[in-house]
Amino acid sequence: MKLPHPIPYQGSKRSLAPLIAPYVPKKVATWYEPFAGSAAMTLWAAHNQIAERYVIGDVLAPIADLWRVIINHPDHTAARYSEVWQEQMDSDEGYFNAVRDRYNEQRDPVDLLYLICRCVKNAIRFNTKSGNFTQSRDKRRLGMRPEKMAEAILGASMLLSGKTEVYSGDWTSTLATADASDFVYMDPPYLGTTIGRDKRYAEGLPQDRLISGLENLRARNIRFALSYDGMTGGKEYGPPLPDSLGLTRLLLHAGKSSQATLVGRDEETVESLYITPDLGDAVEGVIRRQRAIQTELAF
Numbered sequence: 001m002k003l004p005h006p007i008p009y010q011g012s013k014r015s016l017a018p019l020i021a022p023y024v025p026k027k028v029a030t031w032y033e034p035f036a037g038s039a040a041m042t043l044w045a046a047h048n049q050i051a052e053r054y055v056i057g058d059v060l061a062p063i064a065d066l067w068r069v070i071i072n073h074p075d076h077t078a079a080r081y082s083e084v085w086q087e088q089m090d091s092d093e094g095y096f097n098a099v100r101d102r103y104n105e106q107r108d109p110v111d112l113l114y115l116i117c118r119c120v121k122n123a124i125r126f127n128t129k130s131g132n133f134t135q136s137r138d139k140r141r142l143g144m145r146p147e148k149m150a151e152a153i154l155g156a157s158m159l160l161s162g163k164t165e166v167y168s169g170d171w172t173s174t175l176a177t178a179d180a181s182d183f184v185y186m187d188p189p190y191l192g193t194t195i196g197r198d199k200r201y202a203e204g205l206p207q208d209r210l211i212s213g214l215e216n217l218r219a220r221n222i223r224f225a226l227s228y229d230g231m232t233g234g235k236e237y238g239p240p241l242p243d244s245l246g247l248t249r250l251l252l253h254a255g256k257s258s259q260a261t262l263v264g265r266d267e268e269t270v271e272s273l274y275i276t277p278d279l280g281d282a283v284e285g286v287i288r289r290q291r292a293i294q295t296e297l298a299f
């Protein structure tokens with residue numbers, strides 16, 4: 001079955017889910033995803049009935065609001081999306097900007113869903129001071145069709161409703177109640193997107209804050225997997241995390257970099273997955289499984 005994925009999101013872990021899956025415990029009490037974005041791994045976990053409860057959170061309140069309407073009011077959300085999407089067919093080029101103005105005034109999460117679907121690279125941008133959505137329209141596509149969106153919204157709601165809490169705020173507060181019976185999947189903004197020119201997320205995450213938060217989770221015996229940094233065509237993003245955290249670093253072959261392909265370069269993207277030692281039987285076994293899956297995906 002194809003997993004529902006209603007929020008197209010730059011940096012989504014949708015295609016990497018099968019590679020991360022082998023390192024996730026089979027059953028946990030609560031599954032946490034505190035850097036949720038489009039929550040691709042939580043949708044995967046709910047589909048595979050990994051947990052009794054799910055907690056997703058994001059520092060961007062508009063993303064949390066969008067998740068709440070998708071999970072709790074799927075029919076209304078799908079119907080409104082269809083209206084907003086259809087209206088672009090009878091409107092002129094200014095339609096995207098008109099929806100953006102309306103969103104910035106009224107903050108309707110369904111308007112935001114349309115904007116995410118139609119904006120450049122599905123890459124959300126908010127003004128840090130006003131909180132206004134600032135990204136521009138991608139002229140080449142119309143955004144996810146309403147029928148496909150309805151299926152994704154209803155599917156996501158079916159997987160998550162009645163067992164999911166949605167938080168907006170810093171990851172450390174989302175994880176305040178986690179304990180050793182739980183599991184946390186984390187996909188923070190990578191260093192390459194936090195510092196330097198490509199400030200992809202309105203809220204970056206300096207590495208020292210990430211490390212102190214991870215130390216706290218380790219002290220509380222919380223099992224986690226963390227996607228962090230990587231390389232494309234041999235170019236590394238950011239220094240690895242310190243050994244003192246006692247994590248195992250795995251390298252996942254994420255396939256061809258679409259960014260590089262766009263500019264005519266043939267480059268492989270490799271992403272790091274850091275796991276706590278209690279995950280996976282032994283690193284040897286873990287790596288064997290990783291190879292098997294990668295071979296499977298190659299065919």
Ligand SMILES: C[S@@+](CC[C@H](N)C(=O)[O-])C[C@H]1O[C@@H](n2cnc3c(N)ncnc32)[C@H](O)[C@@H]1O
Pocket residue numbers: 009010011012013014034035036037038039040041057058059060063169170171172187188189190201202203204205
């Ligand atoms: C790489 S994206 C996660 C993508 C996600 N794995 C998916 O499948 O779509 C990182 C997310 O972390 C959020 N974020 C950034 N800083 C944060 C913080 N301090 N606490 C919680 N969320 C944060 C960003 O808004 C963004 O949605």
